[in-house]
Amino acid sequence: MTTIDKKALIEKRVNEGLRGQWYPVAKSVEIKTSRPYGTRLMGEKIVLWRDGAGKIRCIEDFCPHRGAPLSYGEVHEGNIGCRYHGVIVDGDGVVQRVPAMPECALEGRKAVKSYEVTESSDAVFVYVPSVDRPEAPELVMPKEMSDETWSGFLCTSVWESNYRYALDNLADPMHGCYLHAESFTLAYGSKQDLMKLDKTDNGFRIERVGQTGENFDWTEFEIYPGDMFCFLEIPYPQAAGPGGVFRIIGFVTPMDEGTTKVFFWRMREVEGLARESWRFLYRAKLEKTHWDVLEQDRVMLEGMPDDARRREMLYQHDLGVSRIRQILTRAAKQQIEAELKTESVAAE
Ligand code: FES
Ligand SMILES: [Fe+2]
Numbered sequence: 239m240t241t242i243d244k245k246a247l248i249e250k251r252v253n254e255g256l257r258g259q260w261y262p263v264a265k266s267v268e269i270k271t272s273r274p275y276g277t278r279l280m281g282e283k284i285v286l287w288r289d290g291a292g293k294i295r296c297i298e299d300f301c302p303h304r305g306a307p308l309s310y311g312e313v314h315e316g317n318i319g320c321r322y323h324g325v326i327v328d329g330d331g332v333v334q335r336v337p338a339m340p341e342c343a344l345e346g347r348k349a350v351k352s353y354e355v356t357e358s359s360d361a362v363f364v365y366v367p368s369v370d371r372p373e374a375p376e377l378v379m380p381k382e383m384s385d386e387t388w389s390g391f392l393c394t395s396v397w398e399s400n401y402r403y404a405l406d407n408l409a410d411p412m413h414g415c416y417l418h419a420e421s422f423t424l425a426y427g428s429k430q431d432l433m434k435l436d437k438t439d440n441g442f443r444i445e446r447v448g449q450t451g452e453n454f455d456w457t458e459f460e461i462y463p464g465d466m467f468c469f470l471e472i473p474y475p476q477a478a479g480p481g482g483v484f485r486i487i488g489f490v491t492p493m494d495e496g497t498t499k500v501f502f503w504r505m506r507e508v509e510g511l512a513r514e515s516w517r518f519l520y521r522a523k524l525e526k527t528h529w530d531v532l533e534q535d536r537v538m539l540e541g542m543p544d545d546a547r548r549r550e551m552l553y554q555h556d557l558g559v560s561r562i563r564q565i566l567t568r569a570a571k572q573q574i575e576a577e578l579k580t581e582s583v584a585a586e
Contacts, residue, residue: 244574251570252563255280255401255492258368258573260377260465262361262489262501265392269294269362274318276309278493280366284353285309289316294355295329296364302333302349359383360392361489361501365464370576375464380487382505388485389513390505391520395532397500399539401492402566403546404500407535408468408488409558411446414454417538421531427452435557441466444558457558461565465489482507496544504528 251257261279264286269275271288276299278284283299285308297318299309306322313319317328326335331350336342354365354374365374382388397404407413415427432447438458445456457470472484487503508516552560 242578244578247574247578248567248570251574252566253400253402253495255366256368256566256569256573257366258371258375258464260356260363260365260374261491262394263296263364263491263499264362265394266357266360266362271313274309274311274313276307277499278497279364280492281494282351283307283309284364285318286355286362286364287313287318289329291316293329294357294362296353296355297327297329297331298350298352300350301325302327302344302347303336359503363465368573368576369580370573371463375462377465378460378462380460380467380469380503382485382487382507383503387507387509388505389508389517390485390487390503391525393502393504393525393528393532395500395502395536396493397498397536397539398496399498399536399542400495400544401490401498402563403539403542404490404498404535405468405562405566406559407539408457408470408490409444409459409562410556411444411454411456411470411558412555417534418454418531421527421534427455431555433555433557435561442558442561444561459562459565466565500532502532 263277263279263284264275269286269288271292274285274287276283276285284296285299286294286296289295297308299307301308301320301322303320303323303325306320308318308320308327311319311321314326317326317334319326324337325333325344326337327350328334329352330348331352332346332348333344336344356363356377358377358379363377367374412431412433415429427449431449434445434447436443436445441459441461443456443458449455451473454470454472457468459466459468467487467489469485469487472486474484485505487505489501491499491501493499504520506516
């Protein structure tokens with residue numbers, strides 16, 4: 239019997255991303271009936287499009303004939319047609335037609351993987367099944383998303399860095415007053431502090447002890463069986479116009495081990511006329527500022543070596559970073575154990 243290095247498998251799973259999760263992969267407006275959209279999710283190439291009923295479909299981006307990317311093809315009556323020799327595949331990954339060859343045996347065969355998809359709050363989510371959870375659980379979204387009084391904008395970006403660093407960065411409120419010290423909104427507050435971590439109903443909150451409401455002072459993570467997100471708040475100076483604080487909701491998607499797609503909703507609780515003026519102000523002025531801040535995060539994370547965590551020396555402020563890693567490791571352990579169990583049953 240071969241000994242399986244379970245610890246290495248768990249570490250690998252954490253690095254690739256947890257399975258059994260919904261991940262946002264694109265903005266809703268990017269998925270069209272007219273042309274397919276190719277992207278990557280946890281190392282797999284996938285293609286998305288809208289079928290005749292406007293429903294989003296997602297399958298492997300791999301033509302069953304010879305492997306051409308289906309995303310180079312076209313949408314034909316709700317199915318996708320390969321650009322190379324015209325094979326038509328439907329949203330379940332079944333070959334519908336091989337136009338170049340009459341009565342081809344490929345027709346009717348389920349040839350590529352298909353994924354469950356859903357749309358929520360202007361984003362498209364794809365479910366990556368796990369051995370212990372082949373069917374998708376409910377996608378739980380932040381409560382502001384279904385609350386009319388909140389208004390926001392979704393912004394996405396691709397970072398050449400492992401997704402774990404994006405999560406670590408979000409679980410680390412202390413970087414705000416250093417990395418973003420020059421920014422319009424994040425320049426305030428003290429540069430020295432302690433951190434505290436509290437359990438919440440569905441996750442945890444990491445917070446600076448010495449200040450709240452000054453700057454980017456805390457982050458909360460909510461963890462559900464099928465997804466995980468975080469939110470934080472940035473208090474605005476008067477000059478930023480009407481409305482309450484600015485809330486950022488973040489989802490992080492592992493595209494592959496070295497690439498992450500981040501999804502940030504920038505939300506504000508504003509109603510009536512103030513809502514319109516905030517939307518205008520955001521587009522006219524604030525959006526650019528926020529891109530600049532996000533760029534600072536991107537450049538920093540991309541500059542860190544992939545294995546930085548093997549040499550790092552954490553200190554008290556990294557409570558949130560440690561907690562997020564512990565959560566990922568626990569979940570990965572559960573998945574790996576379920577997989578090993580299934581494999582050993584299959585081998586008997
Ligand atoms: S590779 Fe797609 S039809 Fe040949
Ligand atoms: Fe940041």
